[in-house]
Amino acid sequence: MSSTQCTKKIALVDCNSFYVSCERLFNPKIRKKPVVVLSNNDGCIISRSNEAKALGIKMGEPYFKGKDIIIKNNVQVFSSNYSLYGDISRRVMRTLKRFNSDIEVYSIDEAFLDLSNFTDQEVEKVGKEIRATVLQWTGIPTSIGIAKTKTLSKVANHIAKKTQSGVASLIGIENIDPILEKVEINDVWGVGKQLTKFYQKNGIYNAKQLKNKSNTWIKKSSNVLSSRTAMELRGIPCINLETTTSKRKSCVVSRSFGKRVEKFQELREAVANYCLNASEKIRSESLVAKAITVFVRTSPFQRNFGYYSNSKTLDFPIATNNSIETVKAAMSILDSIFRNGYRYQKAGVMLTGLSNEEGKKNLFSTDKDEKINSLMRSIDNTNYRYGRSTLSLASAGVQKRWNMRRQYSSKIDTADFYCLPTIRA
DNA sequence: TCTGGGGTCCTAGGACCC
């Protein structure tokens, strides 16, 4: 059997500056200009155009710290608009599925594709075709890296980002050591801050050096994940393509507040709202939760007011997705972890131990449960039709002074007819 | 003044059982 037939060929398709590219779709005026998109609450810079990167604006930098450069260079700033990005993302993924229906949607802007069916010679051409098609059909520019393993396709993708064609393949290259030598250890997929520190202390500064370390040493001094990374750098696939979407195991809704919150009542409202969102989300996926965790905290960056952070978990007697029950549990947790005299910056709700709804019925199920379920269904339907929080619980409040800031929103809604761009002939 | 949000997996250590 020739090597062409038995080696895997994995492509990683990554959208370039994804959130910025989405904003640019509907706003041609900002196409060649420096643009950034901010995180929730307009807190950090989480997407940058190449022009913005060239100005030295860093990924994840707090907005207020980058403001000087931004104003001086007339950088266009946008609050994040996740319903828009989610919608564009689905279009991109749908396009990719035309080339291979078995894709792994890895994140909102990335997907792995199995191109093993193509020959070594064809694969780069196919990559270019994928790139051109996505660009033509969705308007989103991508970079594509192709290699024998996922970890190596990440490496290839780094290289693709710097090339004119936007596509880079490591397939068919006899010795990739010279390439790996140029990849800094912290740029390797699976190597974060802590591992970088650890590897550097042990004389490992680039991908080639990690590749050549013995597996037993890596496993002993780190863990199995790290040895998998090293194996993948050697071209041996250890991380499978996850083409079937598995049910999630937890659901978190948490937000930083637009203004610091000090009043118990306001904190209660916020947590009740997060709880409603989380419950609705798991209901929409036919899941029930075994337990709920609530956490609150003050800003970790401004400790001059005193730092406080606490969380607590409650188990439900019977797994549930009923908002009335989750809110009640959340409120009782909050009662016990709230401390007076702090300026709260963030709170959140976590539903854990999720499982399928069908398993929920048991000896103790009653008619009352059925009534509550149908109530939840009609709340969800109404909110779907007339907008979120048309129907809510009294504890969720109406003022929402704690709501997040979104000062720079483009307000583009792909589901809204009036937001369609107009084309003048 | 102003520092995001949502996931997964692994490991160590404790509780518990026989």
Add this chain to the structure above:
DNA sequence: TCTGGGGTCCTAGGACCC
């Protein structure tokens, strides 16, 4: 007085990803 050893399960915390 002497106080084993091995297994499982659960959880909290940490590290990583985008």
